[in-house]
Structure formats: structure tokens, C-alpha cells
Amino acid sequence: MLDIHLLRTDLSGVAARLASRGYTLDTDAFAALEAERKEVQTRTQELQAKRNAISKQIGLARAKGEDASALMEQVASLGDELKAAEEKLAVIQAKMQDFLLNLPNLPHASVPVGDSAADNVEVRRWGTPRRFDFAVRDHVDIGAVLGLDFDTGAKLSGARFTFMRGPVARLHRALAQFMLDVQTTEHGYTECYTPYVVTAETLRGTGQLPKFEADLFAAKKGGQEGEGEALYLIPTSEVTLTNVVRDEIVPLEALPIKLTAHTPCFRSEAGSYGKDTRGMIRQHQFDKVEMVQIVHPDRSYEALEEMVGHAEALLRKLELPYRVMLLCTGDMGFGAAKTYDLEVWLPAQGTYREISSVSNCEAFQARRMQARFRNAQGKTELLHTLNGSGLAVGRTLVAVLENHQREDGSVIIPEALRPYMGGEKVLAADGKTSE
């Protein structure tokens, strides 16, 4: 959510910055609503003040045993107008809230202006894509004999679900454990276990609601006939980790808060029909190790660079070539002020594909959540929140299989991962180490 003061004082400036990310701000609608709000709110508060003052006098008169009927008449005459004004104000404020909740964040000044992914800027590359002296297979073919089973996934749950067994299932688990251990022991994050099902209020805090309900899975408690509040499956643990500070005023010395969790993520992938239909690049359910930092506003851009480094460290340890992309204004997510994507090399596709996305949301989420800290002057101030994948486990599995494949269909396990694989060096169909 944007700061309403900024819209009041610099509406055209806000409109220009939103336009750079392809969002057209209806300035006339805002100006009209704001003018109406100001008038109605002033009038309402005037009437409330009058009522409060007279009511107080009634109390005093009664206490002295005096007759208060003249005062009662005065206040009665306010009644209808006050009630009407309060109702009108509530409607205007709800409209205003709705308007604000649907505005995306402002891009940071350092973000390149552009319309689409084509305008993203490559910041750096690491590693050299390997040359293969045999026909490269993609992860679907490699995984077929190693336990990657899309048919069973589809039978159980439909398209975009994967079933894993044996060596691949173990590799998947090993990757998640490895990532969590690096985040906690080397990067200073606190490991968390969080709910996978959350309330609408929680999703409003991080910005998935009200605008993106179509991207979520909703859940219902058994034994209830449409009663009660809808619950949603988390699309990322950014949601649960960030909402930890919702409605909190954290002490200055508690900052920065650095949290990580390994959770499944559930996404309906509405609007991505026909995209990445082969393999496990785009699934309704995938695992991710998430990094969340909740920091002092002065430190958030420093933290952003640091978090990109944390994600990069994992890719390096796994010996996976990647590049770092700075997203342009038109390609950033709703709540982000600045985002870096990490793209891993996928030899079968002959291209780099997103495996991590790290964003600074500045106060956008904090304002929705009322997540604050007490500054050095003792005043409350909004925090800055950041989140990033460290990493998407499914896509990392794909990258390991494809980049480290061998001609005989086995896969070399990167050294960093071997302690998590019982010391084995190679992933093979028979489960045996062939070297």
C-alpha cells in the first residue's frame, strides 16, 4: 500500500512513477474521492465533537441533580445529521481503502524503465555452461528412470502435479535440507516452521489479496457448509514469515529480523495455460526455501544486495551457472520496489530460467500490516520488508539433473550435496554409485 500522504501532496508524481510500470492511476477519481472525504470527515468530526461536549454536560448536570432536558433536546437535534454523516464517511473511507489496496508499489529510482522481461538488465554472470559431447536430455527424460513420475502426479491431482520416488525424491529432500542449513549456519537466518493454510487478512498483509485471489488455492474446513471465513494455501512462505510482524511494534534492537523456512507453495497458475507444460518448471505445488528480512528502512537496499548474495552462494555450491537480472519497471511484482531475479542455466532449453527472485518491498507490505518499530526518538515508524527464494527446490532439482547429467543417464551429485545423500557421488537408476 502506498502512503496516502504522497498521493495527496504529489499526485502527478505518483502517477508518473506508476505509469513507468504500466499502471494507469486514475488521478481524477482519486482527487474527487479525496475532496469528498475531506469535506465529509471535517463535518462528521465537528458533529461528533458537539455531541460529545453536550453529553458530557448532561452527565455533569445529572450529577448535580439539575434538569438536563434542554441539553437532551439539543443533542437530539444532531442525531439524524450525525448518523448520516458517519455512514457517508464510512463508505468513502472503504472506497479509499479499496483504491489504495489495488495500487502497486512505486519502483525505486535505480530500477530500469521498461515494458517486459525483454527490458531487464543483466547484472552479472557466474559459471560457464557446460559443453556436452552427447545429446543433452531434459529433466523429464533424465528423471524418468530416476523416479520423477508425472503420470502418477496427474492421476492423483491433475495437471501440474509431480510424484517423486526413490533417488529423485531423496535428491529433492537433500536439496531442501542443504539450502536450509546454509541459510541458518552461514547466512544467519532463523529456521521456522509455519502454517501452510492462512487467513485472508494474512494474505492482505503481503499483497496477494484482494487483487490476486485467482492465483491462490482456497481451502475449507470439513463439516462446514460454506460457513466461516475462507482459508487459503500459501503461495510462498514469504506470506507467513513476513506476517510475523503484522500489528507489531518491534524494538529497534530486535532488527534485523532474518527468517527462513522450507515449505510447499501452492499456486493456481491461472493465466499461464500453455506455458511450461512439460516437466516440473511450473507446478501447482512446489517446495521452496524462503528468506525474509525485516529491517530498518535505512538498511533495506543493503539487505537486498546481501540476500541476492545468499541465493547466489547456493547456486555456486551446487555448481550451477547462473546470471543475475535486474528487473525493469514493467516486469516487477505488485509489491516490489526493486527486484533481482537469479536465472539458472538449463542446457536442455539452452537458456537461463528463473530460480530465485529477491525483492525489496520497502514499506509497501509494512503499511498494510501496520508493522512498525520504535526509532531512536521513540516514535513508531514503518519497517521495510524483503523476501527472496533461497531457492525454489523443484527448479533446482531440474537444474541439477540437467547440468550434471552423464551420457549413461546417471547424474553427478555436486560435492556440497553429497553429505545429504549419504556420501554418494552419483544418482543412478539402480541407486548405486558407479564411480
Added chain:
RNA sequence: GGAGAGGUGGCAGAGUGGUCGAAUGCGCCGGACUCGAAAUCCGGUAACAGGGUCUCCCUGUUCGAGGGUUCGAAUCCCUCCCUCUCCGCCA
């Protein structure tokens, strides 16, 4: 699922229709005392929103959430949510 208790400021905890945004204690901030510290004493200390003559003043809202009664609600009524205790069931 059954029975009961309860949700109040950073925390603990009073308050059952009228100067209550809220006693008291703790914590925190400032001051006094002290060479300094501790102890003690004095004073201050909620959030959010709006307005202004904008380092300050004024107004409004907020006592789990929403609705109702009333001139007036933390306090009375209704609905919902959550927490705790006991019993039952359960991984």
C-alpha cells in the same frame, strides 16, 4: 465434541452506564541525590486518523472483531473470532 474462565496501554493488572484513553505496579525516558553507580524521590510515557497559526496546538476514532441499546458504552444486549483450564477423541 462437552463444561467452565477470560480477551483492557510495551508488559502485568484494576475498572460493571457519565470529566475513563483508562487506577496501580513493572518497564522505558528526563530530573534530583551521588565522585560514579545502585537504592530512593519527583515528573513524563498508547496507537491510528483528520485539521491548523504545523519542533506545538485542536478534533475524532480505538479497551479481541462486527452490529445493537443510549444524550452518553471498556462497562448493558446480540453475533463472530481467539486464548486458557478440565473431560472426551485423536497423529
